[in-house]
Amino acid sequence: MLEVRELVKHYAAPGGETVRAIDGVSMHVDRGELVALYGPSGSGKSTLLKLIAAMLTPDSGAVYVAGRNVSALSARDAAQYRRREMGFVRQEIEVMDGASALDNATLKLLDNRTGWRRARKQVTPLLIELGLKDRLRHRAEQLSVGERQRVLIARALSTKPSLVLADEPTGSLDGERSHEVLRLLTRLCREHEVAMLLVTHDPQAAAYATRVHELRDGRLREYSPERAPALPQS
Ligand SMILES: Nc1ncnc2c1ncn2[C@@H]1O[C@H](COP(=O)(O)OP(=O)(O)OP(=O)(O)O)[C@@H](O)[C@H]1O
Numbered sequence: 738m739l740e741v742r743e744l745v746k747h748y749a750a751p752g753g754e755t756v757r758a759i760d761g762v763s764m765h766v767d768r769g770e771l772v773a774l775y776g777p778s779g780s781g782k783s784t785l786l787k788l789i790a791a792m793l794t795p796d797s798g799a800v801y802v803a804g805r806n807v808s809a810l811s812a813r814d815a816a817q818y819r820r821r822e823m824g825f826v827r828q829e830i831e832v833m834d835g836a837s838a839l840d841n842a843t844l845k846l847l848d849n850r851t852g853w854r855r856a857r858k859q860v861t862p863l864l865i866e867l868g869l870k871d872r873l874r875h876r877a878e879q880l881s882v883g884e885r886q887r888v889l890i891a892r893a894l895s896t897k898p899s900l901v902l903a904d905e906p907t908g909s910l911d912g913e914r915s916h917e918v919l920r921l922l923t924r925l926c927r928e929h930e931v932a933m934l935l936v937t938h939d940p941q942a943a944a945y946a947t948r949v950h951e952l953r954d955g956r957l958r959e960y961s962p963e964r965a966p967a968l969p970q971s
Contacts, residue, residue, distance in 0.1 A: 738932035744798035760955035776952035791815035824893030824901040883914040
């Protein structure tokens, strides 16, 4: 489903230096798989996600989604690819205060020109599946951090994307909530046949992932649990 081939992205830094942000990365994620990507700050995670989301053009190599080279899309087609084929789950701050959980979850469908009524009808079962049945009409600021995160997951899945990129989705959650979200993501991934790439610092994610990669200085390394942050003692 997602195939990253020999991807290279270097930045020109002040002083004429070159930052090798992504330096020859190849990987793949199949439908129904959740692949975790660990990496310290500055290792190139955001750059890799932006390349996969066609928000950046690689210096060389390419990203294929369902066999299509998304690195070669025009800006307009890239925007359409992001709206229709891809879901992005980021930090829960992207939930809009003042709007209900339901309306927040419809935003991506509205962006895709789905009518307001139909959008609400489409996301309701998803929100229920995510355990928010009794929170549909609560305003975002009345939701817990974990609930806001689940609204974002519903929004990302609302357009039935084949690929979901999750950037630190458990970053602001405590241990138990983080387990809950990871469990949910794994299940949704399997049941909705989505290919999911999860960028995380959360050591718990490895237990839920089909495969785990580690990014260091723009290159994929074999994942070593010893280098990952320690699991909390239970
Ligand atoms: N526009 C840019 N111009 C120059 N250098 C950049 C640019 N964007 C990122 N970099 C550099 O590229 C490297 C990778 O950055 P990136 O943001 O991809 O890392 P990251 O793993 O997402 O980090 P973090 O976890 O801190 O967000 C870093 O050394 C960063 O300073």
